[in-house]
Amino acid sequence: MSRTREFARLPGFRDFPPEEMALRNHLFDAWRRVSRRYGFLEYDGPPLEELELYTQKSGDEIVGQLYTFTDKGGREVSLRPEMTPSLARILGERSRAMPKPIRWFSIPQLFRYERQQRGRLREHFQWNVDLVGADGVEADAEVLAVALDGLRELGLGVDDIRARVSDRRLLAALLTSVGVPEGSLLATYAVVDKVEREPRERIAERLTEEVGLAQATVGGILDLFDEPGLEPVARAFAQDPEVTRRVAEMREFMATLEDLGLADFVEFDLTIVRGLAYYTGIVFEVFDAQGEFRAICGGGRYDDLLELVGGEPLSAVGFGMGDVVLADLLAERDLAPAYRRAVDHFIVVIGDEQASLARRVARALRDAGRSVVYGVRGQSVRKQFSAAANEGAREVIILGPDEVAREVAMLRDMESGEEREVPLDGLLNPSPAVRGEARSAESGGNRSQAAGES
Amino acid sequence: MSRTREFARLPGFRDFPPEEMALRNHLFDAWRRVSRRYGFLEYDGPPLEELELYTQKSGDEIVGQLYTFTDKGGREVSLRPEMTPSLARILGERSRAMPKPIRWFSIPQLFRYERQQRGRLREHFQWNVDLVGADGVEADAEVLAVALDGLRELGLGVDDIRARVSDRRLLAALLTSVGVPEGSLLATYAVVDKVEREPRERIAERLTEEVGLAQATVGGILDLFDEPGLEPVARAFAQDPEVTRRVAEMREFMATLEDLGLADFVEFDLTIVRGLAYYTGIVFEVFDAQGEFRAICGGGRYDDLLELVGGEPLSAVGFGMGDVVLADLLAERDLAPAYRRAVDHFIVVIGDEQASLARRVARALRDAGRSVVYGVRGQSVRKQFSAAANEGAREVIILGPDEVAREVAMLRDMESGEEREVPLDGLLNPSPAVRGEARSAESGGNRSQAAGES
Numbered sequence: 001m002s003r004t005r006e007f008a009r010l011p012g013f014r015d016f017p018p019e020e021m022a023l024r025n026h027l028f029d030a031w032r033r034v035s036r037r038y039g040f041l042e043y044d045g046p047p048l049e050e051l052e053l054y055t056q057k058s059g060d061e062i063v064g065q066l067y068t069f070t071d072k073g074g075r076e077v078s079l080r081p082e083m084t085p086s087l088a089r090i091l092g093e094r095s096r097a098m099p100k101p102i103r104w105f106s107i108p109q110l111f112r113y114e115r116q117q118r119g120r121l122r123e124h125f126q127w128n129v130d131l132v133g134a135d136g137v138e139a140d141a142e143v144l145a146v147a148l149d150g151l152r153e154l155g156l157g158v159d160d161i162r163a164r165v166s167d168r169r170l171l172a173a174l175l176t177s178v179g180v181p182e183g184s185l186l187a188t189y190a191v192v193d194k195v196e197r198e199p200r201e202r203i204a205e206r207l208t209e210e211v212g213l214a215q216a217t218v219g220g221i222l223d224l225f226d227e228p229g230l231e232p233v234a235r236a237f238a239q240d241p242e243v244t245r246r247v248a249e250m251r252e253f254m255a256t257l258e259d260l261g262l263a264d265f266v267e268f269d270l271t272i273v274r275g276l277a278y279y280t281g282i283v284f285e286v287f288d289a290q291g292e293f294r295a296i297c298g299g300g301r302y303d304d305l306l307e308l309v310g311g312e313p314l315s316a317v318g319f320g321m322g323d324v325v326l327a328d329l330l331a332e333r334d335l336a337p338a339y340r341r342a343v344d345h346f347i348v349v350i351g352d353e354q355a356s357l358a359r360r361v362a363r364a365l366r367d368a369g370r371s372v373v374y375g376v377r378g379q380s381v382r383k384q385f386s387a388a389a390n391e392g393a394r395e396v397i398i399l400g401p402d403e404v405a406r407e408v409a410m411l412r413d414m415e416s417g418e419e420r421e422v423p424l425d426g427l428l429n430p431s432p433a434v435r436g437e438a439r440s441a442e443s444g445g446n447r448s449q450a451a452g453e454s
Numbered sequence: 455m456s457r458t459r460e461f462a463r464l465p466g467f468r469d470f471p472p473e474e475m476a477l478r479n480h481l482f483d484a485w486r487r488v489s490r491r492y493g494f495l496e497y498d499g500p501p502l503e504e505l506e507l508y509t510q511k512s513g514d515e516i517v518g519q520l521y522t523f524t525d526k527g528g529r530e531v532s533l534r535p536e537m538t539p540s541l542a543r544i545l546g547e548r549s550r551a552m553p554k555p556i557r558w559f560s561i562p563q564l565f566r567y568e569r570q571q572r573g574r575l576r577e578h579f580q581w582n583v584d585l586v587g588a589d590g591v592e593a594d595a596e597v598l599a600v601a602l603d604g605l606r607e608l609g610l611g612v613d614d615i616r617a618r619v620s621d622r623r624l625l626a627a628l629l630t631s632v633g634v635p636e637g638s639l640l641a642t643y644a645v646v647d648k649v650e651r652e653p654r655e656r657i658a659e660r661l662t663e664e665v666g667l668a669q670a671t672v673g674g675i676l677d678l679f680d681e682p683g684l685e686p687v688a689r690a691f692a693q694d695p696e697v698t699r700r701v702a703e704m705r706e707f708m709a710t711l712e713d714l715g716l717a718d719f720v721e722f723d724l725t726i727v728r729g730l731a732y733y734t735g736i737v738f739e740v741f742d743a744q745g746e747f748r749a750i751c752g753g754g755r756y757d758d759l760l761e762l763v764g765g766e767p768l769s770a771v772g773f774g775m776g777d778v779v780l781a782d783l784l785a786e787r788d789l790a791p792a793y794r795r796a797v798d799h800f801i802v803v804i805g806d807e808q809a810s811l812a813r814r815v816a817r818a819l820r821d822a823g824r825s826v827v828y829g830v831r832g833q834s835v836r837k838q839f840s841a842a843a844n845e846g847a848r849e850v851i852i853l854g855p856d857e858v859a860r861e862v863a864m865l866r867d868m869e870s871g872e873e874r875e876v877p878l879d880g881l882l883n884p885s886p887a888v889r890g891e892a893r894s895a896e897s898g899g900n901r902s903q904a905a906g907e908s
Contacts, residue, residue, distance in 0.1 A: 006764030007507045007543045010531060013500035015544050018558065021496045037820045039797045039827035039845055042475045046467035046577065047501060047563065048533075053461045069523040072567050077464060079502075089461045090469050099844045101830060104472070109501065113526050123500065136831045138809070149820070259813035261821075310460030343493045355592070359713035366491045366603070367715075373493035376555060377590045390553045391493055 012113075012122030019339040024125070026337055027323055028107055030153040031127040035105040038146050040129060043104050045086035047111075051076040053085045056309065067113040067122065079111035083128040084278075084302070084318065085309060091132060092311030100133030100314075121324060129299075130318030132306070137249050140282040140301055141256035143317045147286060147297050148262050150321065155335040158289075161296065164269035165253070165284040168300070170246035171270065174233065177240050178220030180213060186277060187211045188221070193273040195225050228270035253282060278302045282317070288329050296329065297321035346388035347374035350381060350400040358399055361409075361427045368430040388414065397427065466567075466576030473793040478579070480791055481777055482561055484607040485581040489559040492600050494583060497558050499540035501565075505530040507539045510763065521567040521576065533565035536774065537582040538732075538756070539763060545586060546765030554587030554768070575778060583753075584772030586760070591703050594736040594755055595710035597771045601740060601751050602716050604775065609789040612743075615750065618723035619707070619738040622754070624700035625724065628687065631694050632674030634667060640731060641665045642675070647727040649679050682724035707736060732756045736771070742783050750783065751775035800842035801828040804835060804854040812853055815863075815881045822884040842868065851881065 009015055016024055032042065051068050067079040080086060083106055095102065106128045113122055129146050131139050144163060151161050171192075172185055180188050191206045200222055207218045224233070230250055237243040250268060257263050274283040281301030288296065299319025307313040330336040345365055347358045355377060362372040373391050375384035388396045398410040408421045463469055470478055486496065505522050521533040534540060537560055549556065560582045567576055583600050585593050598617060605615050625646075626639055634642050645660045654676055661672045678687070684704055691697040704722060711717050728737040737754030741747070753773025761767040784790040799819055801812045809831060816826040827845050829838035842850045852864040862875045 006546060007504060007510075009500055009543070010502055010504060010525075010529070011527075013502065015500070015540075016498035017544060017548065018495035018497050021498055024498075025496065037823070037825045039825055041472035041795065042479065043472050044470035044475055044478075046463055046469070048464055048467065050461060050464060056461075067525075069525065071464075071521075071523065072569055073465075075464070086469075089463070090471060092460065094471065099841065103827075115526055134830050138813075138831055145817075255810075256813065259810050259817065261814075261817045341495065356709075356713045359592075359710065360715075363599075363713065363715045369491070371491045371493055373557070376588050377592055387553065 010122075012120060014121070014123070018341075022339050023327060023336055024323065027127075027154065027326065028125075031105075031107060031150050031321075034146060034150045034153050035127075035129060037149070038103070038142070040103040040105040040146070043087075043090065043106050044108065045080070045083070045090055045106070047080055047109060048077050049080055049086060049089070051078045053089060053309065054078055054081060056085075065112045065114050067111040079113075080108060081110055081112055082320065083108045083110070083126065084130070084305065084320075087128070087130055087318075088306045088309040088311060091306055091314070092309055095132070095306070095314060096312055101139065102130075102132040104132070105129045125323040127321040127323075128318065130316055132316040133314050134317070135315050137253040137282065138256050139315075140317050141253050141260065143299065143319060144266070144284055145257065145260045145262055147284075147299065147319050147321060148265050151286065151296070151326075154326075154330060156329070156333065158264045160289055160329070160333055161265060161286055162289045163266045163284050163286045164272045165250075165266055165282060166268065166270050166272040167246055167250055167282045168273075168279050169281055170233075170243065170250065171273065173240060173242040173246055174224055174237060174270075175221065177237060177243060178224065179217035180221070184211050184213065188213070189273050190275075192221065192225065192271070193275060196271050225271060228268075230268035233270065250282075274298055274300055278305045278308075280304055284319070286321070292332075293325050293329055296325050341390070341392035342371075343373050343391050343393050344370040345372045345395050345397055346384075346391055346393035347372065347397045347399065348381060348384040348388065349375060350398070352377060353401065354399040354404060357404065357424075361397065361399070361424075364428045365430055370430070464576075466574060468575070468577070472795075476793050477781060477790055478777065481581075481608065481780065482579075485559075485561060485604050485775075488600060488604045488607050489581075489583060491603070492557065492596070494557040494559040494600070497541075497544065497560050498562065499534070499537070499544055499560070501534055501563060502531050503534055503540060503543075505532045507543060507763065508532055508535060510539075519566045519568050521565040534562060535564055535566055537562045537564070537580065538584070538759065538772065538774075541582070541584055541772075542760045542763040542765060545760055545768070546763055549586070549760070549768060550766055555593070556584075556586040558586070559583045579777040581775040581777075582772060584770055586770040587768050588771075589769050591707040591736065592710050593769075594771050595707050595714065597753065597773060598720070598738055599711065599714045599716055601753065601773050601775060602719050605740065605750070605780075608780075608784060610783070610787065612718045614743055614783070614787055615719060615740055616743045617720045617738050617740045618726045619704075619720055619736060620722065620724050620726040621700055621704055621736045622727075622733050623735055624687075624697065624704065625727065627694060627696040627700055628678055628691060628724075629675065631691055631697060632678065633671035634675070638665050638667065642667070643727050644729075646675065646679065646725070647729060650725050679725060682722075684722035687724065704736075728752055728754055732759045732762075734758055738773070740775075746786075747779050747783055750779050795844070795846035796825075797827050797845050797847050798824040799826045799849050799851055800838075800845055800847035801826065801851045801853065802835060802838040802842065803829060804852070806831060807855065808853040808858060811858060811878075815851060815853070815878075818882045819884055824884070 054066060066081055069077065071077050087104065107125055108128065109123055110126050111123050127150065129143060131143050148163060175185060175188055188207065188211055191203060191211060195203055204218050204222060207213045207221060230247060234247045254263060254266065257266050272283055272285050279300045280303045283300030285295040286297035297319055301317040303315040306316060327336065347361055349355055349358050358374045362374050365372045375387055393414055396412045396414060398412065403409055407424045409424055409427060410419055411422055412419045508520060520535055523531065525531050561579055562582065563577055564580050565577050581604065583597060585597050602617060629639060629642055642661065642665055645657060645665060649657055658672050658676060661667045661675060684701060688701045708717060708720065711720050726737055726739050733754040734757045735755030739749040740751040741749055751773055755771040757769040760770060781790065801815055803809055803812050812828045816828050819826045829841055847868055850866045850868060852866065857863055861878045863878055863881060864873055865876055866873045
């Protein structure tokens, strides 16, 4: 036990001192409230899984980014980079005995490790919501509604956020229609996923060289993304029955979101492809409306995944929403609650002779559900009042020798500064707190937002 | 994406499907409520730290059990086996600017990896509570009170749990008094830590051979543990001023717990040593009163640790309480809440023509804070009622063509079976939920326990 150097946290990891933890709890509380309003049940899995659970089913994009290592038992393992494979594994063991659909949510911490990415976080928390065993586009709409309501619960409205939606099957029908062979579809997705971030010449080059598509097909693909809205696509491919079928489903999806009061938040956008290989239908991402930040949320339908990792064949749709971009957006919109400490009572003693009484009062008030702090032994009265202010005490209870001799205590309301005497007996035998819950030591203002934006 | 084998979770890790997650949340909610009642603020750190943060300051016991590996950047890292080193590191960066004392708590997931330990868990969750920058035994008593009230909050009373308390300095004074040289104290602690689990002959042998103590000293040590209560020790060493001073402090500690209403939960026990090397004063463990389980909670004073990992010299006292033994004890005492699902409303549609209206009703009720589930498209009415029962719906809202034509819906109370008609308009424009909080989809009965056991 010799004294040595100072330590720092690992690069890419965050500490959560109380002010950061209060913000994290603010997000988690909102996510939990909204999940429950939609009837979703919370679950969790281990932060560490067998490596193959991830390499098995994901596209190439994820594999190089895994936080992977060999454990002491020689197993190849990985810190979880996403929750869906764990969900699939857990349901694989038990879904056959469960009524469908299954509505589950979780808030895991996820991990990535890319080398040579200075300043990039290697962990984040992600709200995961999955609806398993329901086929129709109503299920897709219900899941997107959970995501949007989670953001509305945090105060974000239709001026702040926008969901962009597409459909892998519609995109497949369109690509097939302009000449992409079925075997080249996944490779084509990977290239057109970048269509908004790379110049058209680069996209054309990659479609030609990497995917090996003919000149005419490449031209047809680029034309698709010139007008990526639903109506232009529907008009241009009105003769294609598969495209027409998928367009009708997309309209039904939009009508469902209209019923749910969220249509103004949603727009069709063919450029939304999603990186992961396992999506099979509608896909969506949520962005800030000004387009200043990276995506806040991404999700979609993945009907084959559960069977792939050994479960029963079950359709599924879900999303993940990270805490990092969302916290940045809330801060920019002035929607992150101000951090302030708060306890119900701080007990000040004038002399150490009142210390025992202070503890008995503290005990009685805590048993009644209140939050109570008292001063450290030997602290001056001035220091005790300074500590009370620092703790955010609503009320200070002052125990002085004269008052105690008369079996009373002085209460000072810390906001108004008003003082009044109360019988000690009432403090030692308080009525239970009305709300049954102590004033939080880290409450942060408006936790529940009005919900009339849409 | 070829189909392959089934996956299992890694050995020693747990999944938390909703019924297990509800119990975990039941513990966490109680721990958070009690922490806040005592004015403690929640924080968190990363689940992964530099290996040396742990090898630096812990006794040998911990080192062989670390879940350690080399990351892709060549760093020696470890999944956190305990929270205190992270706390010390975080405070080391910022405590100088903070008013003292500092009251912080956390509920981290912790990890151990011992080879050849079949069936033993490699992770658990642990409630960590630390009071930093307060010296007196009142601070030690306050921290033990948090632990005991956390257990009372879960329904455990004085017949269920017992805290056993000792003091490293008292033990040091006693050992010195019977002839243990100062340089052999830590090694002696490690042996007498096992005094209740190993036969006396084995203890004597280890003290002689491993620690190298003289015959008379070994005899003196064993005599100490024949009557490990406070009064026998005080009587036998009444001439030793250091022992007398530490006995007086222990009595003050007990008197403080008396004020806090918890004296009946606490007993002095010299055999409580605690494995970790960094404790410097009072140490304690909480057990079930019948002694059937391993310790539920352990903690104590560690006044040198923060300076050791690079912070300012700050006294500190804290504890950790794990979720595993506690959950076993709650189950055995029938105090684990029964799991039951619960939503406020399930909407049943007689035909698909009411599906759009069902979604509009769901949206309105959810915006008012209620939890609402509706059936999947095409489900028969019978299946929808079965789904409503499965979700634990309090009330079913039935939308049939005749009722909707009359602008009403039928409500069925699922407990009483009573039905009544209400205007659709009221459902589409509900008053906000009185409590502002949806009925939890995983509430589990009595969340707040009466607190009059002691």
